[in-house]
Amino acid sequence: MARGISRPLLIATGLVVLGLASWAAHAHSRSSARVQTHATPAHKPASVASPALSQAASSPATPPAAVPNSSSVLEPGKPFSTRVVAYQIEARLDPSKHSIAATETLTYHNLTGQPLQTFPFHLYLNAFQPQSTWMTEVRLNGTRGTQAGEAWNPKHFGSITVTKFAVEGMGDLTGKMEFAHPDDNNTLDKTVFQVALPKPIAPGESVVFHIAFNDIMPEVVERTGYKRDFYMVGQWFPKVGVWWKGAWNCHQFHATTEFFSDFGTYDVKLTVPKDEITGAGGDLVATTDNSDGTKTLEYKSEDVHDFSWTASPHFTDVEDSWSGSAGIVKIHLLMSPGHMSTAPRYLAAVKGTLEKYDEWVGPYPYDRITVVDPPHGGFDAGGMEYPTLITAGTTWDMPKDMLVPEVVTEHEFGHQYWYGMVATNEFEEAWMDEGINSYMEVKVMDALYGKNSFFKFPFAQLSEDEEQRLSYLSLPDADPLTRLGWKFINDQSYGGISYGKTATVLLTLEKMLGEEMMRHVMHEYFLRYRFTHPTGEDFLKTIEDVSGQNLRWYFNQAFYGTQVLDFEIEDAHSDRLNWWEDEKPGTKDQTYRTYVTVQRKGDFIAPVDVLVRFEDGKSVTEHWDGKDRWIRYSYIGKSKLASAVVDPGHTYWLDRDFFNNSYVVKPDSRATHKLENLWMFAVEWVSQLTNWLT
Numbered sequence: 001m002a003r004g005i006s007r008p009l010l011i012a013t014g015l016v017v018l019g020l021a022s023w024a025a026h027a028h029s030r031s032s033a034r035v036q037t038h039a040t041p042a043h044k045p046a047s048v049a050s051p052a053l054s055q056a057a058s059s060p061a062t063p064p065a066a067v068p069n070s071s072s073v074l075e076p077g078k079p080f081s082t083r084v085v086a087y088q089i090e091a092r093l094d095p096s097k098h099s100i101a102a103t104e105t106l107t108y109h110n111l112t113g114q115p116l117q118t119f120p121f122h123l124y125l126n127a128f129q130p131q132s133t134w135m136t137e138v139r140l141n142g143t144r145g146t147q148a149g150e151a152w153n154p155k156h157f158g159s160i161t162v163t164k165f166a167v168e169g170m171g172d173l174t175g176k177m178e179f180a181h182p183d184d185n186n187t188l189d190k191t192v193f194q195v196a197l198p199k200p201i202a203p204g205e206s207v208v209f210h211i212a213f214n215d216i217m218p219e220v221v222e223r224t225g226y227k228r229d230f231y232m233v234g235q236w237f238p239k240v241g242v243w244w245k246g247a248w249n250c251h252q253f254h255a256t257t258e259f260f261s262d263f264g265t266y267d268v269k270l271t272v273p274k275d276e277i278t279g280a281g282g283d284l285v286a287t288t289d290n291s292d293g294t295k296t297l298e299y300k301s302e303d304v305h306d307f308s309w310t311a312s313p314h315f316t317d318v319e320d321s322w323s324g325s326a327g328i329v330k331i332h333l334l335m336s337p338g339h340m341s342t343a344p345r346y347l348a349a350v351k352g353t354l355e356k357y358d359e360w361v362g363p364y365p366y367d368r369i370t371v372v373d374p375p376h377g378g379f380d381a382g383g384m385e386y387p388t389l390i391t392a393g394t395t396w397d398m399p400k401d402m403l404v405p406e407v408v409t410e411h412e413f414g415h416q417y418w419y420g421m422v423a424t425n426e427f428e429e430a431w432m433d434e435g436i437n438s439y440m441e442v443k444v445m446d447a448l449y450g451k452n453s454f455f456k457f458p459f460a461q462l463s464e465d466e467e468q469r470l471s472y473l474s475l476p477d478a479d480p481l482t483r484l485g486w487k488f489i490n491d492q493s494y495g496g497i498s499y500g501k502t503a504t505v506l507l508t509l510e511k512m513l514g515e516e517m518m519r520h521v522m523h524e525y526f527l528r529y530r531f532t533h534p535t536g537e538d539f540l541k542t543i544e545d546v547s548g549q550n551l552r553w554y555f556n557q558a559f560y561g562t563q564v565l566d567f568e569i570e571d572a573h574s575d576r577l578n579w580w581e582d583e584k585p586g587t588k589d590q591t592y593r594t595y596v597t598v599q600r601k602g603d604f605i606a607p608v609d610v611l612v613r614f615e616d617g618k619s620v621t622e623h624w625d626g627k628d629r630w631i632r633y634s635y636i637g638k639s640k641l642a643s644a645v646v647d648p649g650h651t652y653w654l655d656r657d658f659f660n661n662s663y664v665v666k667p668d669s670r671a672t673h674k675l676e677n678l679w680m681f682a683v684e685w686v687s688q689l690t691n692w693l694t
């Protein structure tokens with residue numbers, strides 16, 4: 001999911017100010033005596049890791065485990081995934097009531113190695129009810145698109161009702177259905193139900209459920225629902241939980257959480273009015289015209305863990321294709337009225353992203369991707385991912401320098417890898433899909449659109465990595481990355497940490513390991529875990545395996561902790577040794593004592609380099625282990641201090657404050673002043689503004 005698609009628009013409100021600040025920064029930089037500035041860091045080759053970091057990394061080395069076999073080779077004609085579920089759904093849309101009546105046959109293969117008697121199911125649409133857990137959380141903290149305590153338009157209510165639940169060979173068990181609330185004991189929440197069968201399903205056996213259900217779709221909320229005659233139908237059918245880590249994993253629907261389900265096959269027949277133009281996360285295999293003014297579309301999808309669809313009589317279907325290492329991918333773009341000028345932008349973004357992922361991460365093995373462009377007023381349906389179907393978002397007047405359609409398309413497509421194929425538990429470890437995806441968003445957007453791709457206005461630019469970092473710093477220390485998705489202190493922390501912090505932590509890691517090594521990591525992680533449900537530790541172990549480094553000191557703080565990193569040049573100055581004598585003008589033979597004091601202001605402990613330059617052009621690089629709260633270096637020499645910079649290689653993108661990382665002496669003045677890049681200062685200032693706005 002794109003984190004609050006309106007965020008860029010909100011930030012835009014600060015652009016006038018940002019423009020002025022940017023202008024001021026550039027104007028100032030021309031005349032100021034900057035010796036060392038925090039310029040936007042260039043990516044360094046793999047071999048360039050700071051010596052201090054290399055030392056730390058090599059100290060308490062656990063020998064890296066042998067790299068497990070990463071050859072999850074996809075063989076033609078064979079399933080990509082272990083298919084646990086097979087869904088056959090027949091659904092009929094009634095636009096006059098915004099309702100869907102459907103039957104579902106679910107075959108569940110018990111591959112758990114043990115008998116299963118109780119089966120839990122998700123009923124996500126019941127989140128949109130007044131006393132649901134989702135709604136209670138939204139009332140408290142707000143969520144994407146809804147503010148805390150905001151008036152609620154009853155049109156946004158939605159529901160799903162199971163009218164029949166039968167099990168083959170066991171009869172009608174509708175009366176045995178009971179709602180479950182494993183996360184919060186909210187007995188009024190109806191987003192999970194479970195049924196205890198009369199007898200267990202033995203390991204290796206299958207059970208067939210026959211379910212009938214009715215959906216009342218909400219007017220678009222949380223990326224599902226209708227807007228006028230547009231439908232984005234997601235999370236719309238009873239979906240069985242996942243047997244994971246020796247237990248059922250079937251969480252209630254929360255304000256900040258997404259989804260988790262098993263791989264399998266979907267055969268879905270959709271009956272809709274004849275004039276509807278549809279798209280779905282599957283291949284269209286048959287269309288039948290019915291005598292009652294409807295048509296039935298039959299979709300098939302394999303090796304996916306969800307199925308969503310869309311319909312509108314007003315879509316323009318733009319078709320294209322892209323050829324990658326796994327074959328041809330058909331691209332369907334379903335454009336809403338008034339948005340056609342954005343179609344080439346979506347296409348360029350989706351093809352470019354396919355290209356970069358294919359090159360860097362691994363093949364896209366499906367033969368299709370559908371991009372849905374929600375209509376005017378349906379923005380809340382935008383910025384969402386489902387297997388082989390994503391929703392984007394634009395407006396009729398989207399400026400070309402505001403790359404919202406591109407960022408959203410890139411982000412949602414990226415989820416085909418981090419969620420779609422590497423199917424992590426989005427309830428419990430949101431950072432693994434949103435955060436890893438946000439890191440890749442930085443890499444792909446930079447590669448496709450150049451630096452400053454978040455905004456490209458002539459008067460103001462913002463790069464992807466800066467945006468991620470600012471999002472993280474908006475509330476950096478309330479929650480660790482590894483917090484369960486619904487346990488964050490608030491929505492801001494959930495978003496800033498899951499998306500922004502993960503990206504920032506991985507960008508820092510990239511500086512430590514090198515860009516090329518990081519690419520190996522992502523490639524290996526994808527190959528090892530595609531079509532499975534890896535955990536955070538699986539990802540971290542892959543990093544250590546591939547890099548051959550013990551990085552626990554970093555993981556423990558960055559992933560598992562809430563420590564914030566902030567290094568500062570607390571003081572730096574030179575003093576004449578013979579200070580008690582008057583300084584004779586023009587005397588060359590002076591000797592100075594120079595002090596540089598570096599302080600670790602944050603609680604994040606990390607080794608760091610300190611670069612000290614003197615006026616004669618000589619320099620010293622110190623390697624500090626960063627363990628104490630401060631360190632002071634002193635030098636005696638013939639030249640005065642010119643500048644001191646902590647973390648001169650800009651390794652720590654995590655650093656809370658770049659402004660205090662350097663200390664510069666004006667060459668023609670005794671006065672010293674702290675000077676970082678004023679542009680960074682401006683960006684941070686705007687960040688504060690946008691936090692206030694949101």
Ligand SMILES: [Zn+2]
Nearest residue numbers: 001002434437
């Ligand atoms: Zn996302």
